[in-house]
Amino acid sequence: MSEDFSQFVAECRQRVDSALQNLLPVTTGPGERLRDAMRYSLFNGGKRVRPILAYASGLAVGDTLTQAQQASLDAVACALECVHAYSLVHDDLPAMDDDDLRRGKPTCHIAFDEATAILAGDALQTLAFELLSDAPHLDAACKLALLQQLTRASGVRGMVLGQAIDLAAVNQQLNLDQLETMHRHKTGALISASVAMGAIVCGADATRLQALTTYADAIGLAFQVQDDILDVTTDTAILGKQQGADVARNKPTYVSLLGLDNARAKAQELHQQALAALADFDQRAQPLRALSAYIIERSH
Template sequence: MTEQFDAFAAQCRARADAALKARLPAPDSQQPDLAEAMAYSLFNGGKRVRPTLIYAVGEALNAPQAAGLDTVAAAVECVHAYSLAHDDLPAMDDDDLRRGKPSCHIAFNEATAILAGDALQTLAFQLLAENNELSAILKVALVTRLAQASGMQGMVLGQAIDLGAVNKALDITRLERMHHCKTGALISASVAMAALVCEASDSQIQSLERYTRALGLAFQVQDDILDVTSDTATLGKHQGSDLKQNKPTYVSLLGLEGAQQRADELYREALDAIAEFNDSAGWLRALAAYIVQRNH
């Protein structure tokens, strides 16, 4: 299954990249660096986990070519890329390496990285609003879901909690809330938005939401494990950065073995959540395995 999933994931990356390239605005003649920084943030070797989830949901719901799936994938990746460009800034996580390359503010400058992130964030909502394949009601639902996941009820709140937790003790409940917001919210939104586009039933949406709630946490647990067990060259970012910044992690709270057990528990929770789906959800199951087995 690994080789088959690798091939599927590569197809999803190519499809998402094509969707992004087709939708990225042309550079402005007066300030071409802005568009260049946006493209740099979008096409710097990301795994495209969220688009892969989106397309896997399409497969699970027997609607792999549903109108709007590509736009949803592009919009979600715009938000994800903006968040990374901003997270790497000196005022935030202060990381100068992203996916083995200089972070956006290093490759350009801080002001350009901020503006590129701003432009990517707003582009995400523009893409959804301007899509002529979707009904007005569906557009509003998609914009609302992405906004909730991206803002102070989701990703931004999670980052704020993360920054506020440096040199402070968090228990496991608070740590998991932080990661449900910081990482899990956008992952959950990806699946929920794909399900809406594919006209899933309420029951199917609820099952998929449970799947992504477990998957989002599993993704972060594995990140914390890799921060201890991997190396900078493999990770594409500085190994041990959380430890150096004295941030609470699953490994610091549960120990390495405990964190690995937690990742396995979450993997099984994710599989249980989609047990009602037939073989068409095979890619969702394979993606869950990839999340907890990846080495970068």
């Protein structure tokens, strides 16, 4: 990463981490164990890709961001990370992917217990929508647009559908189109929402929002292609989860369908599509361009 991009990423992570800390401070009393599990899931080493995308897309369409826009972007960033964290907690459960390790640490249901993990995921999900409905400095129409983006990306037309397809695909043969459909829902939908929500907060017009959607669709798929590559090329200590887990479960991946070299070529092709979508944007979109490169170059 370039020095400028590294600084941008660090600043975005600091903003969302600070906002999340204020949202869920360490407390005692009723619900302490539940809140501890929520905090454990939010602060276990996540890269904050979705919040960073929201900040970057807001910057790409806005002039100098006002304090009000920054505060609204903080609310969006927190909401996105809450939904993402909830999805990982539930994905790791014994009834889903049955994983013991997430980001190099015991998964939530291992660190606490299965019932607490389920409730922590439920609480994180609903907290996200509370954050958007209470977001500062936004009118009702903007809040509704944000809520529509997040609900569609998270539910039966997005991430939850993708997980259902994924579970049904174990020990099944999927073709490339079917695999892409699964990942556009499971991974890509929330990434697309992250880009759209940041742009909506900062007043993107329809033309720019469409270009950003094209960009987000490409990087959302590239993210999963790179995940599949890492699953077979990176050891558990670096990956932070069990290496080869997809192969062990006989799950279809881009590597199993295309081979490793062609999967890498696919990731590069999607990166170029993302850059092309940003052709009419100026230097303020440079963090989005750098994020696309980071997604296919990351090592974990």
